[in-house]
Amino acid sequence: MVEDVSPAHPASDDAPWWKGALIYQIYPRSFQDTNRDGIGDLPGITRRLEYIASLGVSCIWISPFFTSPMADYGYDVSDFCDVDPIFGTLADFDILIKKAHTVGLKVIIDQVYSHTSDQHEWFIESRSSRTNDKSDWYVWADAKADGSPPNNWQSVFGMGAWQWDARRGQYYLHNFLVEQPDLNLHNPVVQAAILDVTQFWLDRGVDGFRIDALNFAMHDRALRDNPAETEFKRPPTRPFDFQRHEMNMSQPELLPFIERIGNVIQNAGAEKFTVAEVGGPRPLSEMKSFTQGNKRLSSAYAFDYLYAEQISADLVRKTQKEWPGIEGEGWPSWAFENHDAPRAVTRWKGSNPSKQYSKLLVLLMAALRGNGFIYYGEELGLEQGEIDFDDLKDPEAIANWPETLGRDGARTPMPWDGNTNVYAGFSDAKPWLPLQDNHASASVALQSKDPKSVLNFTKQVIALRNGCDVLRRGEIQFPSEGELLVFDRMHGGKIRRCVFNLGDNNLAYDGQVDIDVSVGSVGSLICPGSGFISKAS
Incomplete structure (x- = not known):
């Protein structure tokens, strides 16, 4: 069982609740x-x-x-x-x-x-004819002269993005599944x-x-x-x-x-x-x-x-x-x-x-x-x-x-x-x-x-x-390049250095290590899978 049910109490300033959430x-x-x-x-x-x-x-x-x-x-x-x-x-x-x-x-x-489902009442009406009240609520197009789709667009799901509909005698667009016809949001x-x-x-x-x-x-x-x-x-x-x-x-x-x-x-x-x-x-x-x-x-x-x-x-x-x-x-x-x-x-x-x-x-x-x-x-x-x-x-x-x-x-x-x-x-x-x-x-x-x-x-x-405006709202700067990820978060005159070894090799780090929270061993060598956020300075 989880005993702590208190709501979050983020750092407060004039920014909306969601900024940095x-x-x-x-x-x-x-x-x-x-x-x-x-x-x-x-x-x-x-x-x-x-x-x-x-x-x-x-x-x-x-x-x-x-x-x-x-x-x-x-x-x-x-x-x-x-x-x-x-x-x-x-x-x-x-x-x-x-x-x-x-x-x-x-x-x-x-x-x-x-898009909607092809079972949405909007689409059911739209596909029923070319003259109904919702006839242009979806993306419909005529076939080319040879009966092929209107263009070469492809669906995210690995098929052509056009489906023939015999009721209207036209193709409709589906950027995803055939069952997900695209709405005509130009309308x-x-x-x-x-x-x-x-x-x-x-x-x-x-x-x-x-x-x-x-x-x-x-x-x-x-x-x-x-x-x-x-x-x-x-x-x-x-x-x-x-x-x-x-x-x-x-x-x-x-x-x-x-x-x-x-x-x-x-x-x-x-x-x-x-x-x-x-x-x-x-x-x-x-x-x-x-x-x-x-x-x-x-x-x-x-x-x-x-x-x-x-x-x-x-x-x-x-x-x-x-x-x-x-x-x-x-x-x-x-x-x-x-x-x-x-x-x-x-x-x-x-x-x-x-x-x-x-x-x-x-x-x-x-x-x-x-x-x-x-x-x-x-x-x-x-x-x-x-x-x-x-x-x-x-x-x-x-x-x-x-x-x-x-x-x-x-x-x-x-x-x-x-x-x-x-x-x-x-x-x-x-x-x-x-x-x-x-x-x-x-x-x-x-x-x-x-x-x-x-x-x-x-x-x-x-x-x-x-509890830290530096991490929630602060700017970010990268003082160095290389395999070791090092960046500074800054806000209100305070700085927190963040260091991460995302690779597979031990990496040298020559900065000061004054840790607020860390993963793994840190020091002059940062082991793979290790990292830390420094105390505020």
Whole structure:
């Protein structure tokens, strides 16, 4: 049991609560089941709010729980303004919000504005004819003279991005699954309908939104072909990777729509927080443009770390230097893992990574400038789950087997009490994805009793960041290059030096070591997997 249920008490200044906050992401299917169907639900989240508050995080982000046929496990929404029965009811959500606020937690929820499910009533009407009231609510186009799709655009999920619909005798656009038709957000009526969804959840008391795939929300009206990609950051694994996505994403008309979103949210209160997911060919420029000024969004994040095959001092310096979050450039957010990316400790260290390495990543996240996202189980050092093909649920993993670690391995059940006979406290029924044996041994109950556990180290590090304006709001500078990662965080005349050895070799460090919190042995030699944050000077 977790005894400390006090809410976080971050350092106070004139900045909004979210600036520099650490936010805990919950994938609801896998967090806590209360009705014995093997699937997590909203009452399960409510049941565990005291635990989340005890971590010291400021906010929770809940992945989609809306009505959905679950082709993409909630990111194919058939009703934006209701709860899918497998997760509970709107009344359950209201109880969750109230309880979260009672224990000192803000709540942000996912919003999927670029597409819907093909079972949404909007799409059902739109596909019924070319003349109905919602005929142009989605992206429809005629076939070429030879019957082929309108252009060469490719779907994220490894197929062409156009699907023929015999009822209309046209193709519709789907940047993701066939079951996820793209909304035509060039249409101001569609924009208004989406903004009504935003207002609906604001009225229910949410503190903000994480906006999914926002830069897919506008397409080139002329439907021009995407050019071929000529510079690959990593070997392509799907047709989508062979194109530069200049026409099916991130059109100029997107920024006025973002300002309309920002206006609705700001009218609900200055303390609301919005963060956009940004992928594609121009993530840095888009993250900045989506968040510039006071009319758009609070923050954004890309996949710099989420899809990185290895983390390094060079990668950290690059991301932090490119977007330090200075005045006028918006405020960055960072994540090492989430529901779309394999667990970081496995991705970067392979099978059986050390607890020390998990602690190092927690410390690094707390030291970076910007908001940090902690994915459920990351505070336990959970590794990527191993899912047999017959147990896969993720359509992307099934389509690309075995060339990807897949998303299912990062969505396995949260281990609460370490008893594998009752599925580690997640459920009394067989979970929707297999519980991992090595996860049960890393459960909350077991780690709570161990003062040297990843969980208790995470609480220590979050408490340090919460009480330190230097780490939450401060500037960042890099006094040196090289394999050893060294940077200074500065605010109000105070400095904290942060040093990390993310590589595999012992590295020399000739600076003064006056440690506030550390991982591993430090001194004149920094061992692999070691690091520290200095005391304030």
